[in-house]
Amino acid sequence: MARKAFVDEERCKECGLCITACPKSCISFSSKLNSKGFHPIEIDHEKCIGCGFCIDMCPDTAIELWEVAEA
Amino acid sequence: MEKKKLIRGRPDALNDKIMHYCPGCGHGIVHRIVAEVVDELGIKDRFVGIAPVGCSVFAYWYFNTDFHQAAHGRAPAVASGIKRARPELIVMSYQGDGDLAAIGTAEIVHAANRGENITVIFINNAIYGMTGGQMAPTTLIGQKSTTTPLGRDPRKAGFPIKISEMLAVLPGSRYIERTTVTSPKEVNKTKKAIKKAFELQMKGEGFTMVEVLSPCPTNWRLTPKDALKFVEEKMVEYYPLGVFKDEPVFND
Numbered sequence: 074m075a076r077k078a079f080v081d082e083e084r085c086k087e088c089g090l091c092i093t094a095c096p097k098s099c100i101s102f103s104s105k106l107n108s109k110g111f112h113p114i115e116i117d118h119e120k121c122i123g124c125g126f127c128i129d130m131c132p133d134t135a136i137e138l139w140e141v142a143e144a
Numbered sequence: 145m146e147k148k149k150l151i152r153g154r155p156d157a158l159n160d161k162i163m164h165y166c167p168g169c170g171h172g173i174v175h176r177i178v179a180e181v182v183d184e185l186g187i188k189d190r191f192v193g194i195a196p197v198g199c200s201v202f203a204y205w206y207f208n209t210d211f212h213q214a215a216h217g218r219a220p221a222v223a224s225g226i227k228r229a230r231p232e233l234i235v236m237s238y239q240g241d242g243d244l245a246a247i248g249t250a251e252i253v254h255a256a257n258r259g260e261n262i263t264v265i266f267i268n269n270a271i272y273g274m275t276g277g278q279m280a281p282t283t284l285i286g287q288k289s290t291t292t293p294l295g296r297d298p299r300k301a302g303f304p305i306k307i308s309e310m311l312a313v314l315p316g317s318r319y320i321e322r323t324t325v326t327s328p329k330e331v332n333k334t335k336k337a338i339k340k341a342f343e344l345q346m347k348g349e350g351f352t353m354v355e356v357l358s359p360c361p362t363n364w365r366l367t368p369k370d371a372l373k374f375v376e377e378k379m380v381e382y383y384p385l386g387v388f389k390d391e392p393v394f395n396d
Binding site: 076083090123129130134139 | 167168171332368
């Protein structure tokens, strides 16, 4: 079992605080838009180690940590 | 990727509304920290928050707990009343620097000096956020705002006020700490401080306050990332972090 972070794209406001906190640099802004007109983040699940630092920094509680089945 | 089990998500004490705060605002982080502490202590059904006037005036929209809204600056007075009428409740007043350090200075000083058994979360972002970035009492020397376009000049506008240091010398205050939210490490320190403040209140030990240095990217005219840097480099220099007071007040 591994742990990965998942983003709720509708909640994301493109502030990028999670990007400053990520030790694996696996978060970036995506090119799509959400309904408020922000570019939500996307998380590279190959690199994500599930540390949860992005959750600590997210002002909009847009990120959740889930246990996932190994691919 | 198939999701199996939620490890960490939104705390129970926050509801699902999307917050109205600007991108990168510290209020959202502190709201979540408070909600997580409320969940951990299991006090959701007997927790009462007091919302101030300022950006966080709508804090009651986002918490799944009881909330009250006070007149500008009067949150500590309302909190004192609620706590005295219903001592079993856990009472938090959540205030910004325009509310607590400007119009509400008298209320906070006397609530602390009376040793009221309440917890105050003081969000210091060195500017008036809601009204559009005017100078606050906590604005740093040389910092630009809409009312100090050339930077704050202490000869005209006085000096930034250090609330934590000021309240720590009062005999009635029990626990005063200043923290920030610029990195996961500092966020966890803030969480520990807020948890300790609530625990001391639950033991009935007296007035507790946690001051949180918080970024305001919109009114500082910075990106969220640079706003964190501003807190770390400029604000922490003038407002040092740490515990200013931690000693029992009532020795009976």
